[in-house]
Amino acid sequence: MAVEQFNLTKGQRAERKLLITVAEWKEGSGSVREILGTRTEDSSIEYNPDIETTTDILGINYTDLNKTQPQQDFDPYLVLGGSKLGALLNDIRRRNALSELNQFTMYIITAFVGDSSTGYAAEKHEGCTITYNSMGGDANVNFPISVYFSNDITTGKVDKLADDFVFTPDNA
Amino acid sequence: MMVDKNQAVIDYLIQCPAILNSPLYFNFIKAETDTNQFVTNSNDEYTNIRYVDGSVLKQYTFTIVTYKSTADIPIVKLGGYPNENMSDILDIQSLIDWIKEQEEIRNYPDFGSDCVIDSIRTTSENPRLDGIDDQVIPNLAIYSVSIEIRYIDNSKKIWG
Numbered sequence: 001m002a003v004e005q006f007n008l009t010k011g012q013r014a015e016r017k018l019l020i021t022v023a024e025w026k027e028g029s030g031s032v033r034e035i036l037g038t039r040t041e042d043s044s045i046e047y048n049p050d051i052e053t054t055t056d057i058l059g060i061n062y063t064d065l066n067k068t069q070p071q072q073d074f075d076p077y078l079v080l081g082g083s084k085l086g087a088l089l090n091d092i093r094r095r096n097a098l099s100e101l102n103q104f105t106m107y108i109i110t111a112f113v114g115d116s117s118t119g120y121a122a123e124k125h126e127g128c129t130i131t132y133n134s135m136g137g138d139a140n141v142n143f144p145i146s147v148y149f150s151n152d153i154t155t156g157k158v159d160k161l162a163d164d165f166v167f168t169p170d171n172a
Numbered sequence: 173m174m175v176d177k178n179q180a181v182i183d184y185l186i187q188c189p190a191i192l193n194s195p196l197y198f199n200f201i202k203a204e205t206d207t208n209q210f211v212t213n214s215n216d217e218y219t220n221i222r223y224v225d226g227s228v229l230k231q232y233t234f235t236i237v238t239y240k241s242t243a244d245i246p247i248v249k250l251g252g253y254p255n256e257n258m259s260d261i262l263d264i265q266s267l268i269d270w271i272k273e274q275e276e277i278r279n280y281p282d283f284g285s286d287c288v289i290d291s292i293r294t295t296s297e298n299p300r301l302d303g304i305d306d307q308v309i310p311n312l313a314i315y316s317v318s319i320e321i322r323y324i325d326n327s328k329k330i331w332g
Contacts, residue, residue, distance in 0.1 A: 015226070016222075016224050016226075017224065017225055017226030017328070017329065017330055017331075018330070019224075020225075020331065035225060035331050037223060037224035037225040038223065038225055038227070039223055039227075039229075039324075040223055040224050040225075041221060041222065041223055041224070042224070043224050111330065160332065161330050161331050161332060162331060162332030163331075163332075
């Protein structure tokens with residue numbers, strides 16, 4: 001399949017808001033989604049590559065990338081009214097129900113690839129873990145979290161940029 | 173929908189007795205006792221905080237300037253001898269106290285559906301005396317209170 005080009009004019013920088021991380025989890029008979037990053041100024045997906053480099057007797061380097069362990073931190077992640085994920089994580093924290101932290105499906109949506117008519121490129125990671133790292137702060141309660149992506153990836157597209165998007169796998 | 177924030181703030185401020193009970197002028201000086209001036213301030217773009225979801229934390233600041241006639245009577249440390257200058261400043265303090273009360277109950281101006289007010293506060297605990305105009309009779313004291321509204325502008329968010 002041909003590589004789909006960025007939906008940007010030549011030289012145009014992609015705004016940060018075009019890289020979207022969405023959490024999804026089961027609740028009752030349905031599922032709930034929430035975009036991450038509200039009131040977070042800076043957050044990146046760190047791929048944490050596991051690299052092994054050897055050098056032969058001619059001085060040539062050979063680098064093997066064994067795996068990546070993608071992770072994204074959200075700090076601050078404020079306790080905000082209306083945050084369903086924040087409320088869920090706080091409930092898990094109170095019960096120390098750690099096994100419930102790996103129930104998440106994560107979507108990474110690259111809205112600079114595709115558009116509203118063809119859909120936006122997305123990756124679905126199943127079986128992801130979200131951890132809470134601390135709780136407190138100064139004027140407002142901060143509850144920073146880290147997302148650990150599973151790399152159990154299905155690539156596809158989402159039809160719109162809203163909680164009720166439909167994800168369609170590429171080979172569907 | 174774009175909302176005139178100046179009008180929204182005026183509509184909000186007139187709920188305050190200290191503002192409602194005195195003439196309020198907008199960016200216009202009428203130097204008479206017990207008049208209030210709503211003075212718009214510039215809001216520096218560089219103070220905006222941009223979030224990864226496209227929302228932006230912005231500030232809207234303005235100043236209420238109040239003129240009060242002054243008395244040239246020294247303070248008398250006896251009951252029943254109120255000092256006009258000291259009681260005047262309490263009138264202005266009531267605006268500051270009102271703003272604090274609104275913050276506690278989260279009663280904010282309506283900046284429209286694209287904006288969520290985060291907080292409202294005065295930038296000082298008490299009124300600032302900017303000067304005394306001694307070219308008029310009676311002399312006029314010029315007090316001011318600056319008020320800062322922090323709000324989230326969601327108009328550039330792309331997530332519905």
